[in-house]
Amino acid sequence: MEPLGIAIIGCGPAGLAAALLLARQGHAVSVFDQFVSPGPVGSGLMIQPSGLAVLAELGLAAEVVARGARIDALQGIEEHGKTVLDAPYAALGVPHAFGLGIHRASLFDVLHEAALAEPRIAIHAGHAVTGSTCGAGGRRLLFEGREASAPFDLVVDASGWRTRFDPSPKNILPFGALWASLPLAPGDPFAGNLLEQRYRRASQMAGVLPIGMRSGGAGPEVAFFWSLKAEDYAAWEATPLDEWKAEVLRLWPALEGLLARIERREQLTFARYAHRSHPAPVGERMIAIGDAWHSASPQLGQGANMALLDAWSLARGLAEGRTLAEKLRLAAGWRSDHVWLYQWVTKLFTPLYQSESRYLPAIRDRLLAPLSRHWPARGIQAQLMSGLFGFPLAPLGLALPDYAGLSASLTIAAASGEPQS
Numbered sequence: 001m002e003p004l005g006i007a008i009i010g011c012g013p014a015g016l017a018a019a020l021l022l023a024r025q026g027h028a029v030s031v032f033d034q035f036v037s038p039g040p041v042g043s044g045l046m047i048q049p050s051g052l053a054v055l056a057e058l059g060l061a062a063e064v065v066a067r068g069a070r071i072d073a074l075q076g077i078e079e080h081g082k083t084v085l086d087a088p089y090a091a092l093g094v095p096h097a098f099g100l101g102i103h104r105a106s107l108f109d110v111l112h113e114a115a116l117a118e119p120r121i122a123i124h125a126g127h128a129v130t131g132s133t134c135g136a137g138g139r140r141l142l143f144e145g146r147e148a149s150a151p152f153d154l155v156v157d158a159s160g161w162r163t164r165f166d167p168s169p170k171n172i173l174p175f176g177a178l179w180a181s182l183p184l185a186p187g188d189p190f191a192g193n194l195l196e197q198r199y200r201r202a203s204q205m206a207g208v209l210p211i212g213m214r215s216g217g218a219g220p221e222v223a224f225f226w227s228l229k230a231e232d233y234a235a236w237e238a239t240p241l242d243e244w245k246a247e248v249l250r251l252w253p254a255l256e257g258l259l260a261r262i263e264r265r266e267q268l269t270f271a272r273y274a275h276r277s278h279p280a281p282v283g284e285r286m287i288a289i290g291d292a293w294h295s296a297s298p299q300l301g302q303g304a305n306m307a308l309l310d311a312w313s314l315a316r317g318l319a320e321g322r323t324l325a326e327k328l329r330l331a332a333g334w335r336s337d338h339v340w341l342y343q344w345v346t347k348l349f350t351p352l353y354q355s356e357s358r359y360l361p362a363i364r365d366r367l368l369a370p371l372s373r374h375w376p377a378r379g380i381q382a383q384l385m386s387g388l389f390g391f392p393l394a395p396l397g398l399a400l401p402d403y404a405g406l407s408a409s410l411t412i413a414a415a416s417g418e419p420q421s
């Protein structure tokens with residue numbers, strides 16, 4: 001394959017994974033990000049078996065696993081104490097399989113450190129991309145307050161859901177969530193190996209996700225989240241913190257110790273979500289991957305995993321296609337069914353957990369919850385959660401990671417939240 005000059009916009013999971021994969025194929029990669037100094041925004045996320053399969057190919061799975069927390073199941077309990085969501089990874093039927101809760105910064109650090117060590121990758125911070133122009137010599141990037149770049153053979157848009165390269169409406173969802181990363185203390189009443197959620201109908205949701213230990217961190221942490229409608233954010237800001245905590249505790253009293261660790265409002269970040277797909281992810285000398293192509297609410301915990309799969313598919317497309325146009329068509333084509341499927345499933349599921357509806361949570365609790373305990377729904381639920389619904393790995397030539405081997409890399413003991421000796 002002819003080495004190409006490739007520009008990647010964005011240093012998120014999609015951009016960094018693509019940079020590594022493409023540089024290792026021999027391409028010269030320039031990554032541009034608007035941030036002044038490298039760093040991700042936000043709290044925790046889930047790495048699913050689908051995303052871990054890509055990290056394993058990158059040779060980074062063991063390091064990511066070592067920084068995260070093993071998650072064995074997703075558990076949801078409604079306000080009266082009834083379990084309405086019980087989704088264990090064991091139902092996948094893959095020996096030793098697990099999900100991984102991880103701080104965004106830990107995932108970023110592993111990918112970023114690997115990218116810095118790769119001589120064919122140049123990372124340019126402080127470059128906010130405003131657009132691009134395509135001519136005979138290639139595609140140039142336009143920057144805020146800087147001169148345009150030299151021409152590139154290919155531009156990869158990995159700039160997230162706010163991408164400037166998709167002019168269609170962003171469809172920002174009415175519900176977002178407040179997120180905080182908080183220290184896990186000995187004796188905290190969390191299982192340590194569960195993503196736990198509590199619901200009052202679908203209008204209130206609190207969650208706790210163990211996210212392992214950040215590099216240089218004092219100890220294991222959890223991500224705490226609280227569903228909030230964007231239109232209620234100003235009212236939340238005006239409400240005394242203790243009053244808001246009392247409301248959360250009415251839904252989930254066991255959070256008392258954890259909420260006591262929130263002393264300032266600034267510890268909480270309000271995240272918004274957009275449900276959208278780029279109508280044309282492939283253009284002339286250009287392709288969108290990750291959230292720049294498709295984004296959704298994180299209810300199914302797939303975004304970063306889909307981003308990793310997109311990056312892998314792009315590298316494979318570049319290796320296999322004959323012309324650049326064919327390479328890009330292949331890359332998007334291998335992913336399009338899986339993307340379409342998860343966009344629809346997420347659209348259907350999100351209102352069961354985040355909406356004002358009275359009927360949808362009733363359907364969730366009285367119909368879907370009992371159904372999900374039985375074959376084949378239990379296995380389908382596990383596949384959905386794992387990112388494996390629709391069999392996305394086979395067309396990409398990927399296999400599930402070696403979970404038995406990776407288990408040895410876990411550094412946080414599941415049950416206690418204590419580092420293993």
Ligand SMILES: Cc1cc2nc3c(=O)[nH]c(=O)nc-3n(C[C@H](O)[C@H](O)[C@H](O)COP(=O)(O)OP(=O)(O)OC[C@H]3O[C@@H](n4cnc5c(N)ncnc54)[C@H](O)[C@@H]3O)c2cc1C
Nearest residue numbers: 010012013014034045046129160290291298301302303304
């Ligand atoms: C609260 C929350 C919880 C989530 N939980 C999960 C989860 O559990 N599991 C999961 O898989 N996913 C989760 N997601 C989704 C996941 O975070 C995203 O899908 C994932 O980060 C997408 O990766 P990306 O690389 O495509 O984009 P991003 O991570 O958004 O990265 C985009 C990068 O592009 C840069 N950029 C943007 N615009 C420009 C510009 N104009 N010029 C230069 N640089 C630019 C940004 O600075 C950023 O570094 C969650 C999302 C949120 C908000």
